[in-house]
Amino acid sequence: MRKRKNQQLAEDLAAAAARGYAELAEAELFSPAEYLPDETEPLSYAGYSYWRSSLRIFAKNKISMFFTALIALTLLFTFAQPFLPNQKDPIKIYNDETGIQIRNAVPSSDFIFGTNAIGQDLWSRTWSGTRTSLFIGFVVAVVEALIGVLIGVLWGYMRKLDFLFTELYNMFDNIPQTLVLILISYVLHPSLRTIIIALCLTGWLTTARYVRNQVIVIRDRDYNLASRCLGTPARRIILHNLLPYLVSIITMRMAMAIPYAISNEVFVTYIGLGLPLQIPSLGNLIVSGIDKMMDPNLRYQLIFPTAVLSVVTISFYVIGNAFADASDPKNHVV
Template identity: 60%
Template sequence: MGIFTKEINNISDKSSEELFQFAVADDAKAEETAYSNYSYWRSTWKSFLKNRIAVFLLVAVFIIVAFTILQPILPGQKSPTEIYLDAETGSQARNIAPGAEFWFGTNSIGQDLWSRIWAGTRTSLFIGCIVALVEAVVGITIGTLWGFSRKLEMPITQLYNVVDNIPTTIVLILMSYILRPSISTIIIAMCITGWVEMARFIRNQIVILRDREYNLASKCLGTPGYRIILRNLLPYLISVIMLRMSLAIPFAIGAEVFLTYIGLGLPISEPSLGNLINEGRVLMMSPDLRYQLIFPSIVLSVITIAFYIIGNSFADAADPKNHV
């Protein structure tokens, strides 16, 4: 009891300034406490790297694209359009099996199949990338306006009904008949109806998100519509947009193959995977000449499967629910 009394006396002897101090707010420390090093794209990339198959296929696609671009300038490469002659007979080097001189053999008129496959891959990838880019830009723009603006909902719906009820195959065939067969013709034909699926999908997602509380609050505070779209709506759709774009590339390549199959694709003089597969299809029943179908089919299959798996994996990785 005596010790307790002594402590009380000591405290009472101290001044209030010694016992109590004012708390000072430090803005810098407050920001440090709230700081987070989270990055959406870094987390997306980390999540994507966990899928080893997708990473392997992504590397394979990069190698194929890089080689396709650099192949014409590499040493020892032959022309994809030149007709080569047999040194002994002086006639066309027709249907020569794969060997040291012609790595993938030659076709029925003596052209080097190795060079034609990579030139065709270059053409088909160019068509696929341009079509996917146009479909994404047009589809996202129209789909966003369609879902966000109530004034534009009716006219865009009518436009959608008209375009969607026209079969894509009919459009491709008509455009090939009307315009001269070329790369630009195929791109235009695919882009006429290609944006429809993307626009409808984006519209449905925008309708789900536009009336949520934070968007209504932004409208009440006077936030412009374009800012709500760019900041509140489209970031939620990155994963599905990337998925649709990745699937649009193999679809465009497949459409080019189909047009060539029915005789409305690129001219024979323009190497493409569609032309090569169509040429090899005629020789499919001949065991000695089957390589002319096998090689371009392998390249087309690898590109198509790779883009499909990479697109699905990236869509899953871009979903914030899968981030840590």
């Protein structure tokens, strides 16, 4: 920090007095000081930064840090797995020396998670399925955020659109989400694209409403009024004045959208409309695992994919919530 001139002078004088020039220092002390207009303002107001504070509060939360580490490791491993040595093909059916499929082999050093009913390697299928599910989750989260924020901001900021958008929202929101999912999956060909479209069609509604409510809270603040007085066009007000205040809720909504999309994929697959079996996903792994649930020896086929699913969804959920708390400026005092 820059040392102030008068502060320096004060220290010199105090030092002089301490060295025993008491009388000399006293006459000096009671003489007028120099008035320095530049020093009338305190040096700096508490160095507060919104993002630094948010991250600091987030880092303080031990549970969320644990899940952040866990999900980081899981993600890293999921994507690194195919490049590790001695990995098996998730699609290939393995036969033993006699040419018979290795069906329902319990976990061993050869097949770490065992094999399934037709002799495929569950270890590589689980990680391949996690990749598929995460891919669905991320794509859906990004699309939802894009559509949701766009609609939400227009809905909240443009007063004239409020009535129209509210009615549209009421209409769409009253159609059960499961119905839309089932219908779309039924009409279109079962594929990765189909399931992503089906999930995107319903998810943005909640994001749009969140964003709209937040925009209504901040749109009439004085600084937005000031921008209007300066003739700032709506586009710039939205980009410069509103969006920076929405980043925290958008990030939170995205973190929440990932586990929702993944669980919805599992659900759609469970009712038989999900991805075809040749594309491994957590959904169809769990569904085929459920068939073996009643046999204690084969239960591992359900347990492994479910465990990975739980780790992924719970982590994103906890992180999303912790981030929402941390990014609320009200919590930035401690």
